[in-house]
Amino acid sequence: MTTSTEPKTNPIQDGHSSEHRERKWQDYFTFSTDHKVIGIQYLVTAFFFYFVGGALAEVMRTELATPDPDFVQPEFYNQLMTMHGTIMLFLWIIPAGAAFANYLIPLMIGAEDMAFPRLNAVAFWMIPPGGILLLSSFFNGAPQAGWTSYPPLSIVSGKSGEEIWILSILLLGTSSILGAMNFVTTIFKMRIPDMDIHSMPLFCWSMLATSALILLGTPVLAAALILLSFDLIAGTSFFNPAGGGDPIVYQHMFWFYSHPAVYIMILPFFGVISEVLPVHARKPIFGYRAIAYSSLAISFLGLIVWAHHMFTSGTPGWLRMFFMATTMIIAVPTGIKVFSWCATLWGGKLNLNSALLFGIGFLSSFLIGGLSGVMLAAVPFDIHVHDTYFIVGHFHYVLFGGSVFGLFAGVYHWFPKMSGKMVNETLGRLHFILTFIGFNLTFLPMHQLGLQGMNRRIALYDPQFQTINMICTIGSYILAVSTFPFIINIVWSVFKGKKAPRNPWSALTLEWQTASPPIIENFEEEPVLWAGPYEYGIDTESIDGNESVEEMLAEVGAES
Amino acid sequence: MQSSTLDESKVALNYHQAIETAHHGHPDHRMFGVFLFLISDSMTFLGFFAAFLIYRSIMPAWPPEGTPELELLVPIINTAILVSSSFVMHKGQAALKKDDVSGLQFWFGLTALMGIAFLLGQGYEYFHAEFGLTTNLFTSCFFAVTGFHGLHVTVGVLLILSVLWRSRQEGKYSSTSHFGVEAAEIYWHFVDVIWLVLFVLVYLIN
Numbered sequence: 047m048t049t050s051t052e053p054k055t056n057p058i059q060d061g062h063s064s065e066h067r068e069r070k071w072q073d074y075f076t077f078s079t080d081h082k083v084i085g086i087q088y089l090v091t092a093f094f095f096y097f098v099g100g101a102l103a104e105v106m107r108t109e110l111a112t113p114d115p116d117f118v119q120p121e122f123y124n125q126l127m128t129m130h131g132t133i134m135l136f137l138w139i140i141p142a143g144a145a146f147a148n149y150l151i152p153l154m155i156g157a158e159d160m161a162f163p164r165l166n167a168v169a170f171w172m173i174p175p176g177g178i179l180l181l182s183s184f185f186n187g188a189p190q191a192g193w194t195s196y197p198p199l200s201i202v203s204g205k206s207g208e209e210i211w212i213l214s215i216l217l218l219g220t221s222s223i224l225g226a227m228n229f230v231t232t233i234f235k236m237r238i239p240d241m242d243i244h245s246m247p248l249f250c251w252s253m254l255a256t257s258a259l260i261l262l263g264t265p266v267l268a269a270a271l272i273l274l275s276f277d278l279i280a281g282t283s284f285f286n287p288a289g290g291g292d293p294i295v296y297q298h299m300f301w302f303y304s305h306p307a308v309y310i311m312i313l314p315f316f317g318v319i320s321e322v323l324p325v326h327a328r329k330p331i332f333g334y335r336a337i338a339y340s341s342l343a344i345s346f347l348g349l350i351v352w353a354h355h356m357f358t359s360g361t362p363g364w365l366r367m368f369f370m371a372t373t374m375i376i377a378v379p380t381g382i383k384v385f386s387w388c389a390t391l392w393g394g395k396l397n398l399n400s401a402l403l404f405g406i407g408f409l410s411s412f413l414i415g416g417l418s419g420v421m422l423a424a425v426p427f428d429i430h431v432h433d434t435y436f437i438v439g440h441f442h443y444v445l446f447g448g449s450v451f452g453l454f455a456g457v458y459h460w461f462p463k464m465s466g467k468m469v470n471e472t473l474g475r476l477h478f479i480l481t482f483i484g485f486n487l488t489f490l491p492m493h494q495l496g497l498q499g500m501n502r503r504i505a506l507y508d509p510q511f512q513t514i515n516m517i518c519t520i521g522s523y524i525l526a527v528s529t530f531p532f533i534i535n536i537v538w539s540v541f542k543g544k545k546a547p548r549n550p551w552s553a554l555t556l557e558w559q560t561a562s563p564p565i566i567e568n569f570e571e572e573p574v575l576w577a578g579p580y581e582y583g584i585d586t587e588s589i590d591g592n593e594s595v596e597e598m599l600a601e602v603g604a605e606s
Numbered sequence: 607m608q609s610s611t612l613d614e615s616k617v618a619l620n621y622h623q624a625i626e627t628a629h630h631g632h633p634d635h636r637m638f639g640v641f642l643f644l645i646s647d648s649m650t651f652l653g654f655f656a657a658f659l660i661y662r663s664i665m666p667a668w669p670p671e672g673t674p675e676l677e678l679l680v681p682i683i684n685t686a687i688l689v690s691s692s693f694v695m696h697k698g699q700a701a702l703k704k705d706d707v708s709g710l711q712f713w714f715g716l717t718a719l720m721g722i723a724f725l726l727g728q729g730y731e732y733f734h735a736e737f738g739l740t741t742n743l744f745t746s747c748f749f750a751v752t753g754f755h756g757l758h759v760t761v762g763v764l765l766i767l768s769v770l771w772r773s774r775q776e777g778k779y780s781s782t783s784h785f786g787v788e789a790a791e792i793y794w795h796f797v798d799v800i801w802l803v804l805f806v807l808v809y810l811i812n
Contacts, residue, residue: 161635227642235635261646269653273750280739282746284657290743292664295657302653 069566077171079163082564084170085149086464088141089457091173095137098181100526102130107488107522110515115505123505124190125207129180131193132211135311136218137177139449143314144169144225146456147253149464151229153557154247156238156575158567161231165224172221180214183207192503194300197285197293201277209278212271219264222310226257238556240575244338247555247579248331251338252317255345259306259313262349267303270296297359301352309348311445312412313341315452316383319405322455323387324580325553326402327394331580333386340379347376357425358432366425373423380416384409395583400474404455407482411447415440418493433503436496442489454481454532461536462550466563467543473535480528487521555579640789644796647758651800654751658807661743669744669812674736676748676809684727685805688759691720692798695766699791705781711773714766714787717794721763728756748808755804758797765790 073083074090106126109117118126148166152159160166183189189211191200200208233250237243274296276282283289285296316337324331331337353361353369361369387409396402418440422428431437454477461469491514496502500511507515549558557564559573662668695717701709737745769790772778779787 162639165639223643223646227639227646230642231635231638235633235638261642262649265646265648265650266653266656269650269657272754273654273657276739276746276750282740282750283743284746284750289740290665290670292661295660298660299653299657 069563077167079159079167080566081148081152081160081163081166082464082568084166085145085147087170088145088148088173091170091177092138092142092145095133095141095177097529099130099133099138100529102126102133104522104526106130107519109505110507111519113507113509113512113515118505120505121190124192124203124503125184125188127503128189128192128211129184132180132189132215133177134445135193135307136215137173137180139311139445139453140218140222140307141173142453143256143311143449144222146249146314146318146453146460147225147229147256150249150460150557151232151253152236153463153560153564153568154250154555155233155236155241156556156569156573157232157236158569160228161236162228166228169221169224169228172217172224176214176217176221179210179217183210183214186210194304195274196300197274197277197296198287200274201286205278209275212275212278216268216271219268222260223264226260229253229257230261238572238575244335245575245578247317248320248334248337248341249314249317252313252320252341255341256310256313258342258345259310259348263303263306263310266299267307270299270303273299294356294359297356298353301355302349305352305355306345306348308441308444309344312448312452313344315408315449315456316341318452318456318459319387319408321555322401322405322459323390324582325459325551326397326399326405327391328397328582329390329394330578330582331386332389332392333382334578334580336382337386340382343379344376347372347379351376354423354428357428370423370425374420377416377420377423384413384416399458399471400469400478401455401458403475403478404451404458404481407478408448408451408455411443411451411482411485414490415443415445415447418443431496433501434496435492435500435502438502439489439492439496442492446485446489451481451485454478459551460557461539462546463557463562463564465540465543466546466561467539468546468550469539469543470535473531473538477528477531477535480524480531484521484524484526484528488518488525489521491517491521554581634785636785637788637792640792644792648796648800651754651803654754655803655807658747658751661747665743670742673742673744676812677731677734678809680727680731681805681809684724684731685801687720687724687727688798688801691717691724692795694720695791695794699784699787702779702784702787703781707773707779710779710787711770714770714773714790718763718766718770721759721766721794725756725759725763728752728759751804751808755797755800758800762790762794762797765793 069083073080074086078084078087105118106123109115109123111117115123148160148170151157183206187204187207189195189200189207190203191208195208195211233246233254237246273282273284277284277286277291283291285291285293287293320331320337351369351373353365354373357366357369391406391409418436422431422437422440458469458474461467495511495514495518498511500507546562548560548562550562551558554577556573556575560569694713698710698713698717701707701713732749735745739746739749769779769786772786
């Protein structure tokens, strides 16, 4: 790239950087339109709800330590289970994905901000009211019908809690749609002129796939919830068999969103992993286009597999066959990704810091979750373990082992950029070790429980399952403890951490070409794309025969 | 060698121009956003229509026995009003393209009146229906689907009225700056198309 030395002689710069205001801490509590502030707002809000949802899970695991309902009442257990699921999905994982997207997309593509900054702020400010509304239901009888809210159970198990749940999900869903509109427009329209679609970071590809699913799926869930609301309040019977309705129609509409929602929750973190692994392995990503297009393939296939959640709902045989086949086909694009990541690590100069440890943890746990997913796609096996702890084990391996590990990898990777401070690596590694042990101890035994026939979603169980349940409960306590090194690390680093340079990881994507934390409106001058996003280790000799990659990286890093 | 320096200066020139446009003429992507929103919104209707069609295919009789016949006269008049209003509205936008703001106001005002007429017609239909929301599954679907569409018409009318309100301001809309006008029009056409599908599904194929 011949333009690499251009910006230093660029007169545009003067008078421009002096316009930038300083960022004040109060900005984080206002209706700010800066995508970086919004990204942090999303992330901190999501983490707040993560701790709330985690606390609910600890209460549940404490209850499940013994077969009898001696710690909480069964009704309260139902509420805990419903709220835990809803909070973790709609207030933790999905907003956390949006947090990374908001923070990173404009920086990665060299833009000043998102395409619609005000809409972006509106989208964020729907999340706290939605979350508070949901939590407020505890005062008036929280919903008890699970995060799926299947009728007729949801129609008969407490009107007010259920209606609050519906309103809260409608609010959070709207927020998610507005966010997705912003992501797609920004990625398509705001890239710097040099960056074509095949030289943009893979995180942007994964957010394109995610946003497509949000735009196409969420409205259908809204339609289902509006009809459910009518059943609940106005006395119609769309889904109530007693009045001539059909609960299966709800299941179809619900899963038309909620299966893609699984990909909405994992795809952003596929993107995060695709960024983290090459940087810390010092190797180009293996199969850029394969990873990029497999995200789109997952997105498309994700729209036509929903009825695999309904194999036991009286779904006719031919339809089961169709959905079994499409579900198994999803293993292909997912496998392409997993193999590409393994090939990226293979032979790399691994820097085993907290970010990469969580990245590798992601790979190994997500692999188990993915493989048990293929098992569940098989109709006969699915019918056997339907609604057992096997399912609970499976989706926690995907959602915790996948999404949450990927999320932590991203937090450790971009923390220096977001805060301008380095994290403490010792605490970070301790966090990883405790999380990895706690996670496996909690969720691996659940597969066994499920195969032995323990039903999920109930507070009391057969005494023969107690030993394994005890192991799960101990594991969940380790998980709870694992968050302390993390919290201490983050709080300590924000205030007392070592100052981070511009580019502590010698990374090539554009967000590392500006200050840490980035200035308001991101770049002093439009950044220059002088290398692809993942060209690590291949051009150690030179670019254009005069400057080595290391020298150029040092230049970019030295200005901080 | 010479040619390569030439290329370099060309690239540098392009680079400066690119920076100029990025900093001064902030490009307007709002129309793209409106299209994304409408794709998303259409999925809501798709959800309702899919539910309607599933009920239609799995119920032994559709509409269920004892459902009073739907009166067709008012909805047919309504369909005519709504479809023609799309053309009326387009004339308003065409007038603006010639910088004729009063033309825009006339045609958009007419469109708003036609929208209101549609809503009044729907209100008349609701109050004179021989069935209620909870009579049976079909009537519930009828009110849910037409009601949700009516909500969209209401929003459309409000959008048109807000365009009219803002057009009183000198130079607010012109042949070169008319995002609000275009967005309102696209939305109105969208609502119109949805109505045609709805009309066929709910009124015609029983």
